[in-house]
Amino acid sequence: MRGQVDQLLEGAIDLHCHGYPEISLDVQMRVEDLEAARLAAQAKMRGFVLKSHMWPTVGRVYQLRHQISDINIWPSITLNVSVGGFSPWAAESALKQGAKVIWMPTWSAKNDLDRGGFSHFMKTSLSSLKMFCVDNGLTIFSETGEIDQRVTEILALARDYEVPVSTGHLSPVEAISLGREAKRIGLRKLIFGHPDSKSVGGQIEHIREFAEMGFFIEFTFLGLLPALQRISPKEVCRRIKEIGANRSILTTDAFFEWAPPPAEMMRMFIATLLSEGIETDEIEAMVKRNPAVLLNI
Ligand SMILES: [Zn+2]
Numbered sequence: 001m002r003g004q005v006d007q008l009l010e011g012a013i014d015l016h017c018h019g020y021p022e023i024s025l026d027v028q029m030r031v032e033d034l035e036a037a038r039l040a041a042q043a044k045m046r047g048f049v050l051k052s053h054m055w056p057t058v059g060r061v062y063q064l065r066h067q068i069s070d071i072n073i074w075p076s077i078t079l080n081v082s083v084g085g086f087s088p089w090a091a092e093s094a095l096k097q098g099a100k101v102i103w104m105p106t107w108s109a110k111n112d113l114d115r116g117g118f119s120h121f122m123k124t125s126l127s128s129l130k131m132f133c134v135d136n137g138l139t140i141f142s143e144t145g146e147i148d149q150r151v152t153e154i155l156a157l158a159r160d161y162e163v164p165v166s167t168g169h170l171s172p173v174e175a176i177s178l179g180r181e182a183k184r185i186g187l188r189k190l191i192f193g194h195p196d197s198k199s200v201g202g203q204i205e206h207i208r209e210f211a212e213m214g215f216f217i218e219f220t221f222l223g224l225l226p227a228l229q230r231i232s233p234k235e236v237c238r239r240i241k242e243i244g245a246n247r248s249i250l251t252t253d254a255f256f257e258w259a260p261p262p263a264e265m266m267r268m269f270i271a272t273l274l275s276e277g278i279e280t281d282e283i284e285a286m287v288k289r290n291p292a293v294l295l296n297i
Pocket residue numbers: 016018051253
Protein backbone atom coordinates (compact mmCIF):
# COMPACT_ATOMS: atom_id res chain seq x y z
CA MET A 1 0.00 0.00 0.00
CA ARG A 2 1.52 3.28 -1.08
CA GLY A 3 0.06 6.44 0.27
CA GLN A 4 0.82 10.14 0.26
CA VAL A 5 3.84 9.81 2.55
CA ASP A 6 5.47 7.19 0.30
CA GLN A 7 4.98 9.46 -2.67
CA LEU A 8 6.67 12.31 -0.85
CA LEU A 9 9.52 10.04 0.23
CA GLU A 10 10.01 8.98 -3.39
CA GLY A 11 12.82 11.15 -4.75
CA ALA A 12 13.77 12.48 -1.32
CA ILE A 13 17.35 13.23 -0.35
CA ASP A 14 18.73 12.90 3.19
CA LEU A 15 21.65 15.31 3.45
CA HIS A 16 22.74 14.07 6.87
CA CYS A 17 22.71 10.31 7.24
CA HIS A 18 24.91 8.46 9.74
CA GLY A 19 26.14 4.96 9.07
CA TYR A 20 28.18 2.29 10.75
CA PRO A 21 30.89 2.37 12.02
CA GLU A 22 30.48 5.71 13.76
CA ILE A 23 32.58 6.90 16.74
CA SER A 24 33.55 3.36 17.78
CA LEU A 25 32.59 -0.18 16.86
CA ASP A 26 30.58 -0.30 20.09
CA VAL A 27 28.08 2.28 18.88
CA GLN A 28 25.61 0.01 17.14
CA MET A 29 23.24 1.02 14.39
CA ARG A 30 19.96 -0.66 13.55
CA VAL A 31 21.33 -1.40 10.06
CA GLU A 32 24.70 -1.07 8.36
CA ASP A 33 25.38 1.19 5.38
CA LEU A 34 24.51 -1.26 2.62
CA GLU A 35 21.22 -2.26 4.23
CA ALA A 36 20.40 1.43 4.85
CA ALA A 37 21.06 2.04 1.15
CA ARG A 38 18.86 -0.91 0.13
CA LEU A 39 15.99 0.37 2.26
CA ALA A 40 16.38 3.88 0.84
CA ALA A 41 16.37 2.43 -2.68
CA GLN A 42 13.27 0.37 -1.86
CA ALA A 43 11.56 3.56 -0.70
CA LYS A 44 12.62 5.06 -4.06
CA MET A 45 14.56 7.82 -2.35
CA ARG A 46 16.94 9.73 -4.59
CA GLY A 47 19.86 9.35 -2.22
CA PHE A 48 21.68 10.34 0.94
CA VAL A 49 24.91 11.93 2.13
CA LEU A 50 26.84 9.61 4.42
CA LYS A 51 28.23 11.55 7.37
CA SER A 52 30.74 10.57 10.02
CA HIS A 53 31.91 12.55 13.03
CA MET A 54 35.33 10.90 12.77
CA TRP A 55 36.58 10.38 9.23
CA PRO A 56 35.78 11.40 5.65
CA THR A 57 33.33 8.83 4.22
CA VAL A 58 34.87 8.97 0.73
CA GLY A 59 36.38 5.47 0.75
CA ARG A 60 33.29 3.89 2.22
CA VAL A 61 30.99 5.46 -0.32
CA TYR A 62 33.31 4.53 -3.18
CA GLN A 63 33.02 0.88 -2.17
CA LEU A 64 29.28 1.08 -1.50
CA ARG A 65 28.65 2.35 -5.00
CA HIS A 66 30.05 -0.91 -6.35
CA GLN A 67 27.54 -2.82 -4.27
CA ILE A 68 24.36 -0.92 -5.03
CA SER A 69 23.47 1.17 -8.03
CA ASP A 70 19.80 2.14 -7.72
CA ILE A 71 20.40 4.83 -5.11
CA ASN A 72 22.78 7.79 -4.94
CA ILE A 73 25.19 7.88 -2.02
CA TRP A 74 27.44 10.87 -1.56
CA PRO A 75 30.44 11.14 0.77
CA SER A 76 31.31 14.01 3.12
CA ILE A 77 33.90 15.27 5.58
CA THR A 78 33.54 16.70 9.08
CA LEU A 79 36.37 18.99 10.16
CA ASN A 80 36.96 17.57 13.62
CA VAL A 81 40.44 17.21 15.09
CA SER A 82 40.45 13.57 13.88
CA VAL A 83 40.99 14.93 10.33
CA GLY A 84 43.14 17.91 11.35
CA GLY A 85 40.38 20.40 12.24
CA PHE A 86 40.24 23.43 9.95
CA SER A 87 42.52 21.78 7.45
CA PRO A 88 42.15 23.00 3.85
CA TRP A 89 44.32 20.02 2.84
CA ALA A 90 41.93 17.51 4.38
CA ALA A 91 38.96 19.35 2.88
CA GLU A 92 40.47 19.53 -0.61
CA SER A 93 41.51 15.86 -0.51
CA ALA A 94 37.96 14.86 0.40
CA LEU A 95 36.52 17.11 -2.32
CA LYS A 96 38.87 15.55 -4.86
CA GLN A 97 37.42 12.17 -3.87
CA GLY A 98 33.86 13.36 -4.33
CA ALA A 99 32.82 14.78 -0.93
CA LYS A 100 29.53 16.63 -1.36
CA VAL A 101 29.14 18.27 2.06
CA ILE A 102 31.72 19.84 4.37
CA TRP A 103 30.77 19.96 8.04
CA MET A 104 32.37 22.43 10.36
CA PRO A 105 33.59 20.80 13.63
CA THR A 106 31.05 18.95 15.77
CA TRP A 107 32.41 17.35 18.97
CA SER A 108 35.66 19.31 18.65
CA ALA A 109 33.94 22.68 18.33
CA LYS A 110 34.69 25.00 21.25
CA ASN A 111 30.98 25.78 21.41
CA ASP A 112 30.07 22.12 21.82
CA LEU A 113 32.66 21.66 24.59
CA ASP A 114 31.47 24.86 26.28
CA ARG A 115 27.89 23.66 26.26
CA GLY A 116 28.65 20.07 27.26
CA GLY A 117 26.95 18.92 24.08
CA PHE A 118 27.84 15.95 21.91
CA SER A 119 31.47 16.17 23.12
CA HIS A 120 30.20 15.01 26.51
CA PHE A 121 28.93 11.77 24.93
CA MET A 122 32.17 11.41 22.96
CA LYS A 123 34.19 11.57 26.17
CA THR A 124 32.24 8.64 27.59
CA SER A 125 33.16 6.66 24.48
CA LEU A 126 36.79 7.69 23.89
CA SER A 127 38.96 7.79 26.99
CA SER A 128 41.70 9.70 25.15
CA LEU A 129 39.28 12.61 24.83
CA LYS A 130 38.98 13.18 28.56
CA MET A 131 41.90 15.61 28.38
CA PHE A 132 40.31 17.48 25.48
CA CYS A 133 38.99 20.62 27.12
CA VAL A 134 37.32 23.85 26.02
CA ASP A 135 40.71 25.48 25.38
CA ASN A 136 41.46 22.79 22.78
CA GLY A 137 38.12 23.38 21.10
CA LEU A 138 37.94 24.74 17.57
CA THR A 139 36.48 28.13 16.81
CA ILE A 140 36.37 29.92 13.47
CA PHE A 141 37.76 33.07 15.09
CA SER A 142 41.47 33.82 15.35
CA GLU A 143 42.91 35.45 18.46
CA THR A 144 42.22 38.91 17.02
CA GLY A 145 38.55 38.01 16.55
CA GLU A 146 38.80 37.81 12.76
CA ILE A 147 37.77 34.72 10.84
CA ASP A 148 40.68 32.27 10.73
CA GLN A 149 42.33 32.33 7.30
CA ARG A 150 42.07 28.53 7.05
CA VAL A 151 38.29 28.75 7.49
CA THR A 152 38.06 31.23 4.63
CA GLU A 153 40.20 28.91 2.50
CA ILE A 154 37.82 26.05 3.23
CA LEU A 155 34.81 28.18 2.30
CA ALA A 156 36.56 29.12 -0.95
CA LEU A 157 37.15 25.44 -1.72
CA ALA A 158 33.45 24.73 -1.11
CA ARG A 159 32.57 27.59 -3.45
CA ASP A 160 34.91 26.32 -6.17
CA TYR A 161 33.67 22.72 -5.87
CA GLU A 162 30.06 23.95 -5.51
CA VAL A 163 29.36 22.00 -2.33
CA PRO A 164 27.48 23.20 0.75
CA VAL A 165 29.06 23.81 4.14
CA SER A 166 27.16 22.95 7.32
CA THR A 167 27.91 24.93 10.45
CA GLY A 168 28.19 21.68 12.45
CA HIS A 169 28.26 22.47 16.15
CA LEU A 170 29.62 26.01 15.86
CA SER A 171 27.88 28.61 18.01
CA PRO A 172 25.02 30.67 16.56
CA VAL A 173 27.32 33.74 16.56
CA GLU A 174 29.96 31.78 14.63
CA ALA A 175 27.30 30.48 12.24
CA ILE A 176 26.16 34.00 11.41
CA SER A 177 29.76 35.24 11.01
CA LEU A 178 30.42 32.27 8.74
CA GLY A 179 27.34 33.32 6.76
CA ARG A 180 28.72 36.83 6.28
CA GLU A 181 32.11 35.47 5.24
CA ALA A 182 30.45 33.05 2.81
CA LYS A 183 28.53 35.92 1.24
CA ARG A 184 31.69 38.02 1.00
CA ILE A 185 33.58 35.35 -0.94
CA GLY A 186 30.61 34.20 -3.03
CA LEU A 187 29.71 30.86 -1.42
CA ARG A 188 25.93 30.64 -1.63
CA LYS A 189 25.38 27.25 -0.07
CA LEU A 190 25.48 27.24 3.70
CA ILE A 191 23.42 25.18 6.14
CA PHE A 192 22.76 26.15 9.76
CA GLY A 193 23.20 22.67 11.28
CA HIS A 194 20.33 21.73 13.62
CA PRO A 195 20.23 24.97 15.64
CA ASP A 196 17.74 23.38 18.09
CA SER A 197 20.41 20.94 19.31
CA LYS A 198 21.91 21.38 22.76
CA SER A 199 25.31 21.22 21.06
CA VAL A 200 24.49 24.39 19.10
CA GLY A 201 22.00 26.41 21.15
CA GLY A 202 20.50 28.49 18.34
CA GLN A 203 17.48 30.65 19.11
CA ILE A 204 14.75 31.76 16.74
CA GLU A 205 16.43 35.14 16.16
CA HIS A 206 19.61 33.39 14.94
CA ILE A 207 17.56 31.11 12.70
CA ARG A 208 15.70 34.08 11.25
CA GLU A 209 18.91 36.02 10.59
CA PHE A 210 20.59 33.03 8.93
CA ALA A 211 17.55 32.35 6.72
CA GLU A 212 17.34 36.03 5.78
CA MET A 213 20.89 35.78 4.43
CA GLY A 214 19.47 33.33 1.86
CA PHE A 215 20.94 30.20 3.45
CA PHE A 216 19.31 27.01 4.73
CA ILE A 217 18.23 25.79 8.16
CA GLU A 218 18.44 22.09 9.01
CA PHE A 219 15.77 20.27 11.00
CA THR A 220 16.76 16.73 12.04
CA PHE A 221 14.54 13.83 12.97
CA LEU A 222 17.03 13.09 15.74
CA GLY A 223 15.57 15.98 17.72
CA LEU A 224 12.12 14.38 17.64
CA LEU A 225 13.13 10.88 18.74
CA PRO A 226 11.23 9.71 21.84
CA ALA A 227 14.41 9.33 23.91
CA LEU A 228 15.54 12.89 23.13
CA GLN A 229 12.50 15.07 22.46
CA ARG A 230 14.64 18.17 22.32
CA ILE A 231 12.02 19.93 20.18
CA SER A 232 8.34 19.20 19.58
CA PRO A 233 6.88 18.55 16.13
CA LYS A 234 4.65 21.62 16.66
CA GLU A 235 7.69 23.82 17.26
CA VAL A 236 9.49 22.44 14.19
CA CYS A 237 6.41 23.31 12.11
CA ARG A 238 6.11 26.76 13.66
CA ARG A 239 9.73 27.51 12.73
CA ILE A 240 9.33 26.17 9.19
CA LYS A 241 6.23 28.33 8.72
CA GLU A 242 8.13 31.36 10.03
CA ILE A 243 11.28 31.11 7.89
CA GLY A 244 9.66 29.34 4.94
CA ALA A 245 10.04 25.83 3.56
CA ASN A 246 12.30 27.10 0.79
CA ARG A 247 14.88 27.98 3.44
CA SER A 248 14.52 24.65 5.29
CA ILE A 249 15.80 21.09 4.88
CA LEU A 250 14.81 17.87 6.67
CA THR A 251 17.45 15.27 7.57
CA THR A 252 17.74 12.25 9.88
CA ASP A 253 21.11 12.51 11.77
CA ALA A 254 20.57 9.57 14.15
CA PHE A 255 22.92 6.72 14.95
CA PHE A 256 21.43 4.55 17.64
CA GLU A 257 20.66 0.89 17.77
CA TRP A 258 17.13 1.76 18.82
CA ALA A 259 16.40 4.26 16.06
CA PRO A 260 14.68 3.07 12.87
CA PRO A 261 16.74 2.79 9.65
CA PRO A 262 17.33 6.24 8.09
CA ALA A 263 14.80 5.86 5.25
CA GLU A 264 12.12 4.96 7.79
CA MET A 265 13.07 7.96 9.94
CA MET A 266 12.69 10.21 6.92
CA ARG A 267 9.27 8.68 6.28
CA MET A 268 8.23 9.30 9.89
CA PHE A 269 9.54 12.86 9.72
CA ILE A 270 7.46 13.62 6.62
CA ALA A 271 4.34 12.01 8.12
CA THR A 272 4.77 13.85 11.42
CA LEU A 273 5.04 17.26 9.77
CA LEU A 274 2.08 16.55 7.47
CA SER A 275 -0.03 15.72 10.48
CA GLU A 276 0.95 19.06 12.01
CA GLY A 277 -0.21 21.07 9.03
CA ILE A 278 2.83 21.31 6.74
CA GLU A 279 1.69 21.22 3.08
CA THR A 280 2.87 18.61 0.59
CA ASP A 281 4.54 21.28 -1.54
CA GLU A 282 6.49 22.46 1.52
CA ILE A 283 7.65 18.87 2.13
CA GLU A 284 8.72 18.61 -1.52
CA ALA A 285 10.82 21.74 -1.09
CA MET A 286 12.49 20.53 2.10
CA VAL A 287 13.31 16.95 1.08
CA LYS A 288 13.70 17.24 -2.69
CA ARG A 289 14.16 20.69 -4.24
CA ASN A 290 16.39 22.35 -1.63
CA PRO A 291 18.71 19.36 -1.14
CA ALA A 292 19.03 19.03 -4.94
CA VAL A 293 20.00 22.70 -5.21
CA LEU A 294 22.55 22.24 -2.41
CA LEU A 295 24.07 19.19 -4.10
CA ASN A 296 23.98 20.77 -7.54
CA ILE A 297 22.11 17.86 -9.08
ZN1 LIG B 1 25.32 14.26 12.44
